[in-house]
Amino acid sequence: MSHPQTSHAAHDPYEILFQPVPIGPVVAPNRFYQVPHCNGMGHRLPASLAAMRGMKAEGGWGVVCTEEVEIHHSTDLYPYAEGRLWDDRDIPPLRLMVEAVHHHGSLAGIELTHSGHHAPNLYAKVPPLSLRSMGTAHYMPVQTRRMDKSDIRALRRWHRDAALRAKEAGFDIIYCYAAHDLPLAMHFMLKRYNDRTDEYGGTLENRIRLFRELIEETKDAVGDSCAVAVRLAVDELMGEDGLTHQGEGHDIVAMLAELPDLWDVNISGWSNDSATSRFDKEGYQESYISFVKSLTSKPVVGVGRYTSPDSMVSAIRRGVMDLVGAARPSIADPFLPNKVKEGRLEDIRECIGCNICVSGDILASPIRCTQNPAMGEEWRRSWHSEYIAVKKSDAEIMVVGAGPAGMECARALGQRGYSVVLVEEKSELGGRVARESLLPGLSEWRRVIDWRQGQLAKLKNVSVYPGSPMDSDAILESGVKNIIVATGAHYRRDGVGRSRHHSLPGHELAHVFTPDDLMAGRLPTGSVLIFDDDHYYIGGVMAELLVDHGCQVTLATPAPLVSQWATATLEQERIQRKLMGKGVALIMQQELASIEVGYATLAHAVSGEQTRRTFDAVLLITDRLPNDALYQMLRPAVEQQLLASLRVIGDAEAPGIIAQAVFSGHLAAREMDEPIVAGTPFRMEYVEI
Numbered sequence: 001m002s003h004p005q006t007s008h009a010a011h012d013p014y015e016i017l018f019q020p021v022p023i024g025p026v027v028a029p030n031r032f033y034q035v036p037h038c039n040g041m042g043h044r045l046p047a048s049l050a051a052m053r054g055m056k057a058e059g060g061w062g063v064v065c066t067e068e069v070e071i072h073h074s075t076d077l078y079p080y081a082e083g084r085l086w087d088d089r090d091i092p093p094l095r096l097m098v099e100a101v102h103h104h105g106s107l108a109g110i111e112l113t114h115s116g117h118h119a120p121n122l123y124a125k126v127p128p129l130s131l132r133s134m135g136t137a138h139y140m141p142v143q144t145r146r147m148d149k150s151d152i153r154a155l156r157r158w159h160r161d162a163a164l165r166a167k168e169a170g171f172d173i174i175y176c177y178a179a180h181d182l183p184l185a186m187h188f189m190l191k192r193y194n195d196r197t198d199e200y201g202g203t204l205e206n207r208i209r210l211f212r213e214l215i216e217e218t219k220d221a222v223g224d225s226c227a228v229a230v231r232l233a234v235d236e237l238m239g240e241d242g243l244t245h246q247g248e249g250h251d252i253v254a255m256l257a258e259l260p261d262l263w264d265v266n267i268s269g270w271s272n273d274s275a276t277s278r279f280d281k282e283g284y285q286e287s288y289i290s291f292v293k294s295l296t297s298k299p300v301v302g303v304g305r306y307t308s309p310d311s312m313v314s315a316i317r318r319g320v321m322d323l324v325g326a327a328r329p330s331i332a333d334p335f336l337p338n339k340v341k342e343g344r345l346e347d348i349r350e351c352i353g354c355n356i357c358v359s360g361d362i363l364a365s366p367i368r369c370t371q372n373p374a375m376g377e378e379w380r381r382s383w384h385s386e387y388i389a390v391k392k393s394d395a396e397i398m399v400v401g402a403g404p405a406g407m408e409c410a411r412a413l414g415q416r417g418y419s420v421v422l423v424e425e426k427s428e429l430g431g432r433v434a435r436e437s438l439l440p441g442l443s444e445w446r447r448v449i450d451w452r453q454g455q456l457a458k459l460k461n462v463s464v465y466p467g468s469p470m471d472s473d474a475i476l477e478s479g480v481k482n483i484i485v486a487t488g489a490h491y492r493r494d495g496v497g498r499s500r501h502h503s504l505p506g507h508e509l510a511h512v513f514t515p516d517d518l519m520a521g522r523l524p525t526g527s528v529l530i531f532d533d534d535h536y537y538i539g540g541v542m543a544e545l546l547v548d549h550g551c552q553v554t555l556a557t558p559a560p561l562v563s564q565w566a567t568a569t570l571e572q573e574r575i576q577r578k579l580m581g582k583g584v585a586l587i588m589q590q591e592l593a594s595i596e597v598g599y600a601t602l603a604h605a606v607s608g609e610q611t612r613r614t615f616d617a618v619l620l621i622t623d624r625l626p627n628d629a630l631y632q633m634l635r636p637a638v639e640q641q642l643l644a645s646l647r648v649i650g651d652a653e654a655p656g657i658i659a660q661a662v663f664s665g666h667l668a669a670r671e672m673d674e675p676i677v678a679g680t681p682f683r684m685e686y687v688e689i
């Protein structure tokens, strides 16, 4: 195995990050704390999950936690894949994770939860429970059963039993969870839900009674050897209707201050806690959580997408937190702590804050990460996030195109020790990321380029040639026999996309644009119709760009929601709010029927009813077409044995998200000189029948 160059001695300015921190009866070996985070694997893929968590412990995270773990079958979150501790049979899969974490000397934490009206119980088929009869989340046409006193007693028993099972599985830190507006214990706290007139409703003291009981009973059950942590949302960013850090969020911490062994505090809901870089920058939670340390002597964990060790040290020194919590920075770089320890700051693969990782949970599919293509592949493909198999031949390889796919491919091939030439027609590397990171709110996405450029510069066996457009003759004349084509994609101009399969009448008119035009600096003026048949971020950022340019913007989409797919990255509402705030007119469920000079005709996606509107220009955001002409030109050369190997990757193979391009480049590098396996190219977790 080859690995990146290490290492210096411990770096003084960061020494504080490596101090042990006692948490109740256990001691965290350092201040790097992977807070609970979902991953789309959960109880369904326990071996994958254990290897993923183990990777973080290996990389130096002193505490590594689970995702939310269901304590009972009446909190069945199906189809989401969360952790499960319904009964004793769920202990062995979780023990796998504990062992993987302990193996590297880190502490393992578990977040126990009952999700009340957030658990529709689709698999368990028992009525969901809540503090009152109410509709379940996600517009599910199911209501909960109001819990009576015996239900509350049962819930407390389930939580205690789950804590005992967690202890048996070997966990060191056991959470009582009240954040993200997800757990029942939090629902009881909230005035907007709690209308009870018994001792669990009314005053704040009554509303936190259940949570207090859960903490006390967890301590009683396992507190001799396990730390009992609390995860609390101290502010929900909804004013007096919810918890606020000056109001009840503050008061709850004051009332329970010394009860838990650790306070893990954040803001709610999940879209606020896991805000993307498009909307919030590193450390964005500090102003809400910084009061907590003044009310308790117990260690405090906070999050805020910290990727810079300087910001981490600063947050500790300023008394904001004792342990630096992270979900996404630990996903993008499981080895972040070790890199700080070894003084290899430039090697940190910084999270770009895109929330593609979150989409795994939302879409009930295993986690992936834009920056870290090994995320989720630790077990099934045996991929390590830092090390990679050394080269198997002396093959020289040319990678054509330095977008995210080409850069990652050249970097990983170089790390394997191959002699690599990376050629790029533009004077600057980065492809679509270089262009898109200049769009409103997306500047942090440049980290995809910056990290790879830094790593490439260290690899003496990789030569990078910007400003080098290649055609098939030039490639064949170069004498390099292994070619990887990563030439990207471009937006279609003919209107063909998800909602239209034939070219759009009027698409050839001069006032019709694509995102490529705008990113090349050719912007329309006046009133502009954006037709967004892409449904992710690009429609929204194009709208912002045009508003900032002085245009009057209307955004039409065939979907029921603006930027519909951004629900998976928790951004949809924020995007819509931002566009509304900027005066963008939004029209949903509209397809584009035709364009004429000065007009566009829209058709309702369901009824087909047409409306004709005046516009000075139209921006078509539809399908993209792979730039695969070069690949097609080179294919005969393989048959003629002029080339030894040829592969197309990234958007040139199939246009997709940046994460997919990075993964595709990484996969091609891993598979160089490897035999093509018949059948599924990764291990699968089968249940024995």
Ligand code: ADP
Pocket (backbone or CB within 6 Å): 400, 401, 402, 403, 404, 405, 406, 423, 424, 425, 426, 429, 430, 431, 432, 433, 468, 469, 470, 471, 486, 487, 488, 489, 627, 630, 649, 650, 651, 652, 658, 661
């Ligand atoms: P991906 O997302 O798959 O990496 P991008 O579109 O981001 O795709 O990047 C493709 C890169 O390939 C762009 O930077 C583009 O300039 C470059 N490119 C395209 N065709 C050629 C070519 N014939 N020779 C060299 N570079 C090319």
Ligand code: SF4
Pocket (backbone or CB within 6 Å): 327, 328, 329, 331, 332, 350, 351, 352, 353, 354, 355, 356, 357, 358, 368, 369, 370, 371, 372
């Ligand atoms: Fe960060 Fe994006 Fe990776 Fe998530 S997917 S860890 S937000 S880079």
